[in-house]
Amino acid sequence: MNSNFFSLNWMDLAKGLLVAVIGAILTAVYQAIQAGALSWTWLFWQPIVLTGVGAGIAYLIKNFFSNSAGEPLKGEQ
Numbered sequence: 001m002n003s004n005f006f007s008l009n010w011m012d013l014a015k016g017l018l019v020a021v022i023g024a025i026l027t028a029v030y031q032a033i034q035a036g037a038l039s040w041t042w043l044f045w046q047p048i049v050l051t052g053v054g055a056g057i058a059y060l061i062k063n064f065f066s067n068s069a070g071e072p073l074k075g076e077q
Contacts, residue, residue, distance in 0.1 A: 005067040005075050012063045019059040024052030 003009040027048045032038050066072045 002066070002068045002070055003063060006064060008060060008064055012060060016056045016059045016063070020052040020056030023055030024048050027051040 003012055028038075031044060031048060035044065038044070062072065067074050067076050069077070
């Protein structure tokens with residue numbers, strides 16, 4: 001079940017975490033292709049971490065401003 005307008009539930013948080021992980025994995029693959037190899041420096045991993053966190057937060061913001069039917073910026077009917 002989706003959360004109500006201006007609220008989040010545990011499922012939203014779990015899905016937000018999943019979006020963050022997927023975003024980080026895709027960014028890591030892209031960075032590795034661009035660099036030619038994986039590097040274990042913070043300079044390499046910083047954009048990966050920030051992209052993952054940003055994707056997760058964006059998903060939570062979208063759900064916070066959506067009603068239980070998944071319609072953004074519309075109140076409960």
